[in-house]
Amino acid sequence: MSLGNAINTAVSALNAQSQAISIISDNISNSSTVGYKATTASFSSLVTQNYSSSSYASGGVAVTDSRNVGLQGLIESSTISTNLALDGGGFFVVGELGNNGTADIAYTRNGEFSADKDGYLATSSGYVLMGYRVDADGNAIDGDVFTTDDLEAIDVDIVSGLAQASSTVTLSAGLPADAAVGDSVSLDVQFYDSLGVAHSTTLTYTKTGTNEWQMSYGDATDPDDPTSVTGTSSGTTYDLVFDTSGNLSSVSPSPVELTFTGITSGAANVSLTLDIQDSGSLTQYAAQDDEIDIELYSLDVDGARYGRYTSVEIDEDGLVTANFDNGLSLAIYKIPVATFANPNALQALSNNVFLPTVDSGNYILKDAGEGTAGLIRSSSVESSTVDIADEFSRMIIAQQAYSAASKVVTTADDMIDTLMSAIR
Template sequence: MSIAGALNSAVSSLYAQSQALSNIADNLSNSGTTAYKANSTSFESLVASSGSSSSGGVTSSTRSNNSAQGLLTATSSETDLAIDGEGYFVVSTTTDGTGSSYYTRNGEFEIDNEGYLVNGDYYLMGWETDEDGNIMGGTSESSLVAIDTDAYQSSVGATTEIDMQANLPADAAVGDTFSTTVEVYDSLGTSSTMEVTWEKTDENTWEMSFSDPTVSSTGVDGGDTSTTAIELTFNEDGSLASTNPDPATISISDWSTGAADSTITLNLGTVGKSDGLTQLSSDSSEPSITIDSISQDGLAYGSLSGVEITDDGSVVASYTNGESRTIYKIPVATFGNENGLQEMSGGVYASTNTSGTSIIQEAGSGSAGSINGGYLESSTTDTSEEFSRMLSAQQAYSASSQILSTASDMFDTLMSAVR
């Protein structure tokens, strides 16, 4: 190898170690950055030509390690997210789906002034769900929309079912009549009270009928009940024998609040069992109806009080009326070669031909990791390891600079001999 070859090798080493130091500096400066993936430097030898004394030096390249899992740490924010396992959150620069999709493990999301879950300039994307938490419109990437909590700022629910557990006095006389009340809600969340009339019409036979609803807050007539009396029969052991009609329902129309008409199903118990209405002796000189429980599924108006994310990526909205329901599902994107993703500022990545296209899955299914709400993923930088690499790079750089100095002295000697 000639002196010129030695110079070339030394220069290539200086450049390679400079790149290694640059990667070390990036890693150390991002040791506290959420979900940062520490890069390493890969060195390869260069051969200038064939022969026993050939030399070309060294070349270096940055090696990504996107698949490394950082430590998950708890935070005080329920909208902070971390993926435990493989995959990335899908984000976009637009809310209407016209922008390109990007991918990140930086889960420092917060609700902006328009109600969107954002991380900087990026909107978190998810699938909309129905009232039962089922995904609507398919589970492809094209079905993703920006998660908008403002679209679910309030919650109401019309009563659709009433469950009753009560005992009708078997020792009541035929023709005896009793009254109870039940609360119902219309589709606008208005509470009304209905009077329930119970009349014993024959042995082991009763009729129940419902009055028109009265608005609880004003006492005015709330609507029209068009349901005819419901016939109830009981077995000799006091268990429910039948209802007519079956199932028993209530129909309410012309709500004074302008709400939609209501059809309410009455769950009065299982035929042959005592899990609903029963007819047993009251063992009293003045028989009366004993109400064990009356419940209904309607809800008054409630405003959004909080948002949390579960392990399967469900975005659960909580309301002041006590309701909690899933409004979106956050997917996880995986790649055939995630180390081939193009890194961008802010911990965001773009797909490339090397990484392959994204595979969108529900969190926790297939190869996709689970989502942890209220957690963030720490940087994978190991500071002690980076300092060790820094010392190695410094020593190699210093040695290469000595080669340059020695080669320069040798050239000076050669030039002196010529003169």
């Protein structure tokens, strides 16, 4: 072994430990980076082929970096509801939006998403969360989703408001059995059209015989101005027959449909199903006092006025639901989870995102919780996998190895100087 080989070997050690310190420094600097995966320096020996048993040819050392991308970080709570963490394997699909609206796709464990100025759920570095549109039942609007081409940037402002047209009126009331034939009692019912505008109609019950009544309903009107007609009633009347125990025995025609056309707000025609045929819903008993009137037990009308968007919720299955100030909620997107056969072989980029490589394999989109895909935890983030204590230990070892390697260089230099002195 020559002194030159010894110096070269020591220099390779200095280079390797320098890289190790760089890796440690990178880890420590990212100890608070959401979703960051710690990198480890892996050393391997370099051996120079030696054909003589009487001399030794030194080799050296090489270092490579390895990152355990699949290692689960600690899930910590967050006060931001759109901050997400994956509890299990997989990655969020994110994209950098271009001017043409398309996205350059990448993958990340950093779920620090919040709505930007355009309503997109994005990280602080500008990567937007990708998902697919769903209907009110949470099913993909465009069918099965297999590729990232089926995804779009999640825009929580896509529905700024929501109304729900009324469709069912559930009534529980009692008609006065002691009313005279020809007597009428009435009840006002308020409902909503498809634009969320409120209307009112009057149900009128007229006694036509013993245990027999006829029900009619008037035009739709403005609840604040009963003289202002806002929709035209079909004018259908319904014959009601009660048994001797005061229970409703038959309705003709059936079912009871309250239909209104020509809605002045510009909404669609309204058709309400009046549910009075359940047992005990509409009865006929003696009036409670001297005044002949209908006795209302309960009145429930579905539908809702127009409401503005207030917040968004994301469940563990990745379903994104928008909430509105009228109490309604609407499913708008679903977040898929991308999995890889070998996630540790993904290519790391700045801003804590990854790209697939030949060794990592291609992505597979799954629903959260399906197979190896983790569940999505809202109001949470995944912490860095860096262990500061472990990094300090590695730093001490690298520092000592570097000092020792530098001492070899110094010693070899002294030996060369001694040799040069002997020649002189």
